[in-house]
Structures are given as structure tokens and as C-alpha cells.
Amino acid sequence: MSRIRITDTSLRDGHQSLWATRMATSDMIPVLKQLDEIGYHSLEIWGGATFDVCIRYLNEDPWERLREIRRTIVKTKLQMLVRGQSLVGYTHYPDDIAIKFIEKAAENGIDIFRIFDALNDLRNLETCMRTVKEIGKHAQACVVYTISPVHSIQHFVDTALRLQDMGADSICVKDMAGLLAPYISYDLIRALKENVDVPIQLHTHYIGGLAIATHLKAAEAGVDIIDTASVPMAFGSSQPPVETIVRALQDTEWDTGLSLHDLFEIAEHFEQIRKHKGFERGVTRITDMKVFEHQVPGGMISNFYSQLEEQKAAHRLDEVLQEIPRVRADLGYAPLVTPTSQLIGNQAVINVLLGERYKMVPGEIKEYVRGCYGKPPAPIDEEIRRKIIGDTPVIEVRPADLLEPIWEKAREACKEWAESEEDIITYALFPQVALKFFEWRKSRSTEDVPQIQSNEELGPTVVERKANPAAPPKMKPPTKPRAVSRGDEDMNIDEIRELMLLLDQSNIADLELQKNDFRIHLRKYAADTPTAPNPVPNVPQAQPAEAAEVMLDENITEVLAPMVGTFYAAPSPDSDPYVKIGDRVEPGQTLCILEAMKLMNEIKTDFSGTIVGILVENTQPVEYGQTLFLIKKD
Numbered sequence: 001m002s003r004i005r006i007t008d009t010s011l012r013d014g015h016q017s018l019w020a021t022r023m024a025t026s027d028m029i030p031v032l033k034q035l036d037e038i039g040y041h042s043l044e045i046w047g048g049a050t051f052d053v054c055i056r057y058l059n060e061d062p063w064e065r066l067r068e069i070r071r072t073i074v075k076t077k078l079q080m081l082v083r084g085q086s087l088v089g090y091t092h093y094p095d096d097i098a099i100k101f102i103e104k105a106a107e108n109g110i111d112i113f114r115i116f117d118a119l120n121d122l123r124n125l126e127t128c129m130r131t132v133k134e135i136g137k138h139a140q141a142c143v144v145y146t147i148s149p150v151h152s153i154q155h156f157v158d159t160a161l162r163l164q165d166m167g168a169d170s171i172c173v174k175d176m177a178g179l180l181a182p183y184i185s186y187d188l189i190r191a192l193k194e195n196v197d198v199p200i201q202l203h204t205h206y207i208g209g210l211a212i213a214t215h216l217k218a219a220e221a222g223v224d225i226i227d228t229a230s231v232p233m234a235f236g237s238s239q240p241p242v243e244t245i246v247r248a249l250q251d252t253e254w255d256t257g258l259s260l261h262d263l264f265e266i267a268e269h270f271e272q273i274r275k276h277k278g279f280e281r282g283v284t285r286i287t288d289m290k291v292f293e294h295q296v297p298g299g300m301i302s303n304f305y306s307q308l309e310e311q312k313a314a315h316r317l318d319e320v321l322q323e324i325p326r327v328r329a330d331l332g333y334a335p336l337v338t339p340t341s342q343l344i345g346n347q348a349v350i351n352v353l354l355g356e357r358y359k360m361v362p363g364e365i366k367e368y369v370r371g372c373y374g375k376p377p378a379p380i381d382e383e384i385r386r387k388i389i390g391d392t393p394v395i396e397v398r399p400a401d402l403l404e405p406i407w408e409k410a411r412e413a414c415k416e417w418a419e420s421e422e423d424i425i426t427y428a429l430f431p432q433v434a435l436k437f438f439e440w441r442k443s444r445s446t447e448d449v450p451q452i453q454s455n456e457e458l459g460p461t462v463v464e465r466k467a468n469p470a471a472p473p474k475m476k477p478p479t480k481p482r483a484v485s486r487g488d489e490d491m492n493i494d495e496i497r498e499l500m501l502l503l504d505q506s507n508i509a510d511l512e513l514q515k516n517d518f519r520i521h522l523r524k525y526a527a528d529t530p531t532a533p534n535p536v537p538n539v540p541q542a543q544p545a546e547a548a549e550v551m552l553d554e555n556i557t558e559v560l561a562p563m564v565g566t567f568y569a570a571p572s573p574d575s576d577p578y579v580k581i582g583d584r585v586e587p588g589q590t591l592c593i594l595e596a597m598k599l600m601n602e603i604k605t606d607f608s609g610t611i612v613g614i615l616v617e618n619t620q621p622v623e624y625g626q627t628l629f630l631i632k633k634d
């Protein structure tokens, strides 16, 4: 009897794929007991985007969510998704944070750690896997599935064997884009079963509709565990529904043994949540299904669509979708998953908008090409590499080897706020978001919260957690998401200084931190408060009248905005703080920074000359084609 076991992803991937990860802990609590009784192999309930979204949008402590779930789930194993050295974030973190994170996650209730790296660079799994093994938990290592000339079945088997050697307790084939076709699934799972000793699990997404058949063929090939979600959170870009799989395998040698009746009761609960909160059902649109053509997951496509709309270029979506596979090939066939999907996608958008490939390259792509994310599956095209990073040497070591420990610095920087080691980890992962969350939490704990009795109501309630665990949870009427009520600009100067200090003292390659910090920094200086501690430089001011005059000269060249975005003055190469009128510029010099599509893009000059006009004010939004600079050519 080779009964198939099932992991339920409803509380992590299910709502992450369909509901923007917005299910609150209070939505989960009423159904936990029933979930625990089903007989699932495991429940995936934590990690991925859930951590970030908890503190950023839901005003929830992710650690408290984990403890809350663990208190009720006593029979079933709890599972989380770890993005390798990026943990639950978008950039690599130093080893000290990775170790602490895994230890604390285990302490708070995680049994199975599913660990993957976007590039299948196994060095990025080392620290997490070793830590999981040391604390005696289950290390499930992922083989990220994708289609490319280098990703053969043999390649996946070799990867799995290496992961097994590294101590993997099981292997998961992670097909995040729903590309795994049923018959390939059969061959792949069979090859893995023949070569690998540890259990094999399959994680796929429904999207184009292959998933059910893919799971069934995997069952025939001997897969041990498969991932599904409760039907209100299944289909579309999520997992296939558990109910269908259970029925399909009933009375076969792979019978799951799960009760459909009990599963439907759980589905009813989630369906109520869905209706009440207006969450979407999982559906497949034509654009989603086109993943078969270009491998771009549906969620990513809607992202590009809004980016292009912002750039008034929505009609160029097809060009972008054609450009993505080309960029992917140039950059070594990285699977399209967080964060590589965003990197490659954004570069494709920029290539299309600018009409010249790699004319502008975001810092993140430069880092990627330098090897800061790890080693791509295939070598990066030499010519493209040179175009992107010139002669800058490529990092050959494991990227995290270059990161200084930050635990002590993080502890110091958030000592006013942190109530636990978990808080310090939260801070180390998402410094700014964490500070805002801690501040909100502090303000909440001093507020007088009116108590609402009903626990049955499914309303979008925020559950107040007190330091005293014995106290009954208080229900509070819905509050506005903090993200709406409070932006970066609201940070006071002390908070900014503290962040800047932390940044200066550490060598952390935290792109998000650096980026946001830069943004705040510029915004603050633009605000030009007289009380600011340092002499605040005067940023270049618009000179429209003057500009109109100098344009009469035919040696004057205009530098236009290549995309819609926000203009930031670039630091000057000489002693002045910013590039200004009268500055000499050389080819390749950065004139300004244009924030577009959440990226900081340097706008450079192709020629030498003298700046005779700057037509935009610092932090001002600019339109596509708007004149930014007037430069008198030599």
C-alpha cells in the first residue's frame, strides 16, 4: 500500500497565491482544530511572504501567529517555506541571522523546513540546512523546477543527490510556475525515486490546469507526498484542490485516506472568509495560461501590466513577455521565482521601454551578474556581462561569506523596541517595517481597547495580544492598515539617524534597506528642515526660464526621462553634494536617479559637456520623455 500523504498549503501558499497573503490569524484560528484532525502529512503555515505581510500590512506579529497555531495544532507537523539565505526576505542575510532565525522558528513550533534557492545554488541552502539538522528538525531541500536547455531530468536528479548528501531528510520538487507537465512529472519523479533514498514531495501550481494530472502521474511514479489547498484557496495560481485529489485517488493503491466530508467542512469555513473579505477565487485567464509560452507566472504578468500602465506603455506587454525569455537566457536561465522573477522581469520592461537592451541596468541586476545572488544555472553571456558590469570581478565564493554578522548591531539598534530575540530577528530582516510595527505595537498596548465579546464573527478583526498569555484575546474593530496611514516620510529624524548609523556600521548587502534608506534620506533633505543636524545641501532647483533660452543654442543636448518615475539628484563626483548647473560631466557619469518600478535607476550621460540646465526639482515626479537636463556638449 503506497498511500499518498498530503501537505495542506492553505495557510501559506494558498492565500499567498490568491489573496495577496492577507489572511489574518483570526481567520485561521476557528478552523485549526479541524485541520489538525484531517490526517495531513503537514500544514504549510509560515514563511514565504507571510512574515513580511504580517508586519507590513496586517499589524500582526508573525512569531505570535506561529505560536498561536502551534498551541492548537498538536498532532500535525507544521511546515514553513525558507528562501535559502534570504530566509523570508528578498536579499541574502548573514549567517548569524540565518542561524538565529531557524533556531527561533523551530523553538516557536516549526517541524519541517522547506528550503529552496531561486538559482538552485546549493551553497545558499547550506547554513539553513545545517542549522535545521543541528537542532534535530526535518530539513526538506527543494529542487526548483524550470524549463531551459540546461535543466534536464539528469540535472534535477544530480541536484537532488547533492542535497541528499548535504543531509536533506526529504526532497521537494518545487514547480512554482505550474510548468511541470504530467508525463514529465512521471519521468522526473520516477528518476528521483530510482536514485534518491529520501522521500520525494511534489509542489506545483494549478495555473494552466496541469496540476491535477501532474499530481496523478507523480502518484503513479511513486511520489510520497503532494501539496494541495482547500478548494476556496485552490485553482488559479494556487495549488490544486485537496478535495479533487482525494476523490481521484479514492479506492486506488494511492488512496489518501482523508475524509471528504471533513475536508468540505473546512472548505466551508474558508469560503466564508473569502466571501466576507472579498477575496478572489482561483481562476485561470488566457494570460495566466500563456505561462506555457513564456514561463512567466500570472502574478508576475499583472505586476508588469501595472508597471507598464504607470509608464503609459500597457500596449507593450507582449513585447515584454517576449523579452523576458531573452533576458533569462542572457542571464543564465535562472528559474523565475522570487527574487529572480522580479529582477529579470524588470530588466525586460526597461529593455523594451528604452528601445535598447541593457542601456539602463538596475543595481539589483548588476549585483546578480556579479554573483551576489549565487551562481546562475548556466554561464551568463560574456558580452552581456561586460555590458552590465564592465571589468568588475565576479564573486566566486558563497555570497553570504561576504556578509558581516549583524545580530549585535541589530540588537543595539532596536533595543528600545525589542521585547524578545524574535523581535530582533524581525528587525534584522525588515528594519524599517519592523520599527514601524514595533512603534504601532507600543502605541496599541497603551491604548484602552474596548472589548468585543463575539468570537464567532468572521469580521476582519485584529486580535490584540498582550504580554500576559493567560489573558483572553481581545477583539478590536478593524483598523486601517498601517501601510496606508503611515509612510516612510513620517519617520522622525532620530529614527533616520539610527538607521543611517546602522547602515554605516555594517556591510550588509541589504538592498531593500539601502534603497529605502536612500529614499528617506533624499526625501528628508528635500524637505530641508532648518532643524536638521547637518548642513543641508541645496538641491538643484528648476530653472525653466534660463533653460528656454539656452535651448536656442544648437550645442545643447537634452537628456530626457526614459520612463515615468521620481527624480532624485545624484551625488556629485566632486566636493559638492549633488550634481548642479555648471558641473562638467564625463561619459558614463550619473546625472540623476530615477525611481521607477520600485527600483533606483541611474541616468547616465553618454557624452562629455557642461550642465547648463536642470529642469526638474529633487523628488519631483517626471513623465516619460520629459526633459531632465540640458547639457552643452564639448
Ligand code: CO
Pocket: 013, 175, 176, 203, 204, 205
Ligand atoms: Co508555491
